[in-house]
Amino acid sequence: xxxxxxxxxxxxxxxxxxxxxxxxRLRSRLAGVRRxxxxxxxxxxxxxxxxxxxxxxxxxxxxxxxxxxxxDLNGPSIAKMLGLRGRSLAVGADGVDPPxxxxxxxxxxxxxxxxxxxxxxxxxxxxxxxxxxxRGTMEANAxxxxxxDTAWGALDLLILDLPPGTDRLVTVAxxxxxxxxxxxxxxxxxxxxLIVKKSITVARxxxxxxxxxxxxxxxxxxxxxxxxxxxxxxPGGAALAAEFGIPFLGAVxxxxxxxxxxxxxxxxxxxxxxxxxxxALLAVADALRARLAPR
Amino acid sequence: xxxxxxxxxxxxxxxxxxxxxxxxRLRSRLAGVRRxxxxxxxxxxxxxxxxxxxxxxxxxxxxxxxxxxxxDLNGPSIAKMLGLRGRSLAVGADGVDPPxxxxxxxxxxxxxxxxxxxxxxxxxxxxxxxxxxxRGTMEANAxxxxxxDTAWGALDLLILDLPPGTDRLVTVAxxxxxxxxxxxxxxxxxxxxLIVKKSITVARxxxxxxxxxxxxxxxxxxxxxxxxxxxxxxPGGAALAAEFGIPFLGAVxxxxxxxxxxxxxxxxxxxxxxxxxxxALLAVADALRARLAPR
Numbered sequence: 001x002x003x004x005x006x007x008x009x010x011x012x013x014x015x016x017x018x019x020x021x022x023x024x025r026l027r028s029r030l031a032g033v034r035r036x037x038x039x040x041x042x043x044x045x046x047x048x049x050x051x052x053x054x055x056x057x058x059x060x061x062x063x064x065x066x067x068x069x070x071x072d073l074n075g076p077s078i079a080k081m082l083g084l085r086g087r088s089l090a091v092g093a094d095g096v097d098p099p100x101x102x103x104x105x106x107x108x109x110x111x112x113x114x115x116x117x118x119x120x121x122x123x124x125x126x127x128x129x130x131x132x133x134x135r136g137t138m139e140a141n142a143x144x145x146x147x148x149d150t151a152w153g154a155l156d157l158l159i160l161d162l163p164p165g166t167d168r169l170v171t172v173a174x175x176x177x178x179x180x181x182x183x184x185x186x187x188x189x190x191x192x193x194l195i196v197k198k199s200i201t202v203a204r205x206x207x208x209x210x211x212x213x214x215x216x217x218x219x220x221x222x223x224x225x226x227x228x229x230x231x232x233x234x235p236g237g238a239a240l241a242a243e244f245g246i247p248f249l250g251a252v253x254x255x256x257x258x259x260x261x262x263x264x265x266x267x268x269x270x271x272x273x274x275x276x277x278x279x280a281l282l283a284v285a286d287a288l289r290a291r292l293a294p295r
Numbered sequence: 296x297x298x299x300x301x302x303x304x305x306x307x308x309x310x311x312x313x314x315x316x317x318x319x320r321l322r323s324r325l326a327g328v329r330r331x332x333x334x335x336x337x338x339x340x341x342x343x344x345x346x347x348x349x350x351x352x353x354x355x356x357x358x359x360x361x362x363x364x365x366x367d368l369n370g371p372s373i374a375k376m377l378g379l380r381g382r383s384l385a386v387g388a389d390g391v392d393p394p395x396x397x398x399x400x401x402x403x404x405x406x407x408x409x410x411x412x413x414x415x416x417x418x419x420x421x422x423x424x425x426x427x428x429x430r431g432t433m434e435a436n437a438x439x440x441x442x443x444d445t446a447w448g449a450l451d452l453l454i455l456d457l458p459p460g461t462d463r464l465v466t467v468a469x470x471x472x473x474x475x476x477x478x479x480x481x482x483x484x485x486x487x488x489l490i491v492k493k494s495i496t497v498a499r500x501x502x503x504x505x506x507x508x509x510x511x512x513x514x515x516x517x518x519x520x521x522x523x524x525x526x527x528x529x530p531g532g533a534a535l536a537a538e539f540g541i542p543f544l545g546a547v548x549x550x551x552x553x554x555x556x557x558x559x560x561x562x563x564x565x566x567x568x569x570x571x572x573x574x575a576l577l578a579v580a581d582a583l584r585a586r587l588a589p590r
Binding site for chain 2 (some may be wrong): 042044045046047049074075076077080081088092111117118120121163164166167180189191194195197198199200201202220222223229230231232233235244254255256260262263281
């Protein structure tokens with residue numbers, strides 16, 4: 001934590017040298033990572049982190065080595081969903097060892113560094129009048145450090161779970177040597193579509209392929225009878241994907257047991273629950289894997 | 296739009312003077328505003344904007360003059376939810392006239408300024424390598440202009456609908472002459488509680504009273520039979536409020552007709568639908584009104 005504050009607070013004199021050293025370290029640390037994919041929504045709360053955690057688990061079940069970088073510094077939830085909260089971080093010769101979930105998914109998150117549940121990031125900085133000037137820089141530096149100081153090792157796939165907002169993707173894409181693609185997550189509401197459309201524009205701006213759109217919360221899957229009842233009643237994700245000429249990866253209904261699994265830190269797709277939501281998530285992972293280039 | 300880019304791009308030479316002039320204009324523009332309240336969640340997608348739009352409508356139904364500033368520049372949804380998308384903005388002698396919803400709620404949102412659905416904010420800036428440095432400054436400047444250039448007129452209540460993330464509140468609180476309080480919105484999931492706890496810490500840091508916690512998506516209210524079935528199965532908001540010693544304003548179940556009303560730009564609480572969700576929202580508005588000091 002301390003060093004992020006120092007970078008933000010030293011008036012800029014030493015930033016350039018630190019950043020250049022980090023960038024070199026970053027390239028070397030990511031040398032064993034075969035593919036980097038960003039998961040993006042634009043609108044918050046569409047279940048992006050939940051989809052990310054379950055996709056990571058599904059890829060791990062398929063035998064891939066997977067890592068997840070929680071790029072949401074101000075609302076980190078990946079560590080919780082992967083059952084990693086409270087794990088201590090070991091620092092080895094190759095950097096910080098990312099903790100591994102029960103399925104072996106490696107993860108790094110600001111949540112693993114904050115001292116207490118109620119402690120927000122940038123506590124010290126946001127009390128200063130000029131803090132807003134530095135927020136963007138702090139975020140970019142913190143993410144660069146997460147990428148550069150973590151011993152990711154050999155990974156078939158590193159997933160970047162982005163924070164809400166349409167503006168972060170270009171910054172994050174600029175931090176990695178090469179982005180292999182973006183996955184967009186929406187829910188079937190016009191409000192969410194409005195915002196994910198902006199994210200599609202930004203995703204294309206990165207130059208990386210848009211790998212597809214996932215529709216989450218596509219109805220309420222009754223845990224008793226399995227019937228799928230309406231939740232949001234807006235336009236469908238398949239039509240949105242067609243309108244923008246991007247692949248549609250699938251629709252995932254809401255299952256309250258999926259939210260409960262996230263709260264327990266378990267991967268819903270690996271919990272052995274026969275649910276339309278779990279089947280849909282595994283199918284989305286299959287569709288995504290088919291779109292990723294062999295490496 | 297253009298002037299926001301200019302402020303972000305001029306290298307800093309003229310910022311101080313512009314900001315000082317804006318701050319003076321801002322104090323004069325907000326002179327007729329009796330109370331300013333920020334609605335905050337931390338985690339995105341808990342329905343904060345939906346709660347905000349319905350609280351604004353409930354206050355308007357009770358005879359209050361209400362305005363809403365959509366402080367979410369990168370995922371604006373308030374204009375859509377209030378039925379104001381596509382309205383043209385008139386500029387009068389006192390600044391930009393905010394459009395009014397069917398119930399008379401005045402609103403200002405970045406969504407009213409962007410040229411197309413798929414156009415994100417900071418398109419031009421985020422393509423530049425240094426853009427992340429300026430993002431925080433751009434946001435603060437854009438919000439200051441929204442506050443200072445809008446002819447809010449006489450308002451009993453101005454609601455600031457904050458973007459997701461725990462770090463924006465202190466910046467936004469610093470933009471207004473005085474913040475009368477914060478309202479926190481969560482859903483009954485441990486993941487959301489984890490993040491709203493951080494927001495409670497930041498809310499207290501502003502020095503403004505924490506007016507209370509609203510629990511949204513507290514079960515699924517069946518539009519057929521009215522039964523409330525589980526949605527998220529995590530801990531309750533009342534217990535969280537008690538743990539942190541803040542008022543609990545009420546629990547609002549999810550009703551798919553509420554999401555559909557938001558998509559149509561209608562206030563659910565004013566749609567004449569007898570629903571546990573609508574009754575709960577009106578009760579939350581009553582509880583909040585009781586906590587606001589008479590002015």
